[in-house]
Amino acid sequence: MHDEIKKLLKNEKILSQDVINQIGNIDADEFSAIVKDLGKKETQHIKASEISKEQSTTYIGEKLYVYDEVGSTNTIAKFLSMQDDENGTVIISEKQTKGKGRTGKDWESPLGGIWLSIIIKPDADQSKLPLITLATGVAVAKALEKIGVENPEIKWPNDIMINGRKVCGILTESVSKLDKIENVIIGVGIDANIESSQLPDELQKITTTIKDELGRECDENLLIRIFLEEFEQINELFNHENYEKILKEWRKRSYSIGKKVEVRKPFDTPFDAYVIGINEEGTLIVEKFDGTLEKVISGECIIKN
Incomplete structure (x- = not known):
């Protein structure tokens, strides 16, 4: 994590490479202030002033830091969260050089x-973490609906789909003590105005962009503002333990329920099954071909034709 902060400071020409080489362990209190100041600089495409304009949130995005380029926004967020940064702080970057997906996969994060x-x-324990991911998916889907995207769907546990192609991924990471969650970092990556040709060939077959779906570029700042508003609303449902309403909104937009899938669980042999639904904890329930039901707490479900 410290290497990521050093790289940010070097790229922004705050410190020379010679000085950085002499830094042993970063003094977190001192450098978190520098990192925040960098996030207040004007950027070319995504602008904090545009996002905040007419924004109706009370705490999500009240602290907003925007960068030209970072390795991973989740890494910056984790660093700031460990300095006791405020609930609802948002970190945005126009580009990522080391974007992260689930299970350590790289995430292509170009400009656009x-x-x-x-x-x-x-104020929740570790068992509620899957519900935060599901709630974030609902917030993304509702935001896309509001800018004119038709029928965005949510593929368990963390992908947003349009017409069978992935347009958004969510990566949730927690900082916990014992069973109690101290901080949760929610990373969201949306392929908004990217040119499909920018993506590797293998990704072009399975992903889409909002630009491709709408036939025009979307207003990135507006979409971020709408998403943050939707996220705050659904996060309040989570805070008040109204989990059933979150699950109801998720089920309405489910891409997975009823489909045949290949289930890949950590340290287990993959198997085929049909998705039955999700339970009150956000756990996926599948029916194996022998008729037995199984819970899938973590892993992947690959849709099969």
């Missing part, structure tokens, strides 16, 4: 996408 992370401090 929306790459952001939110720091939240829920």
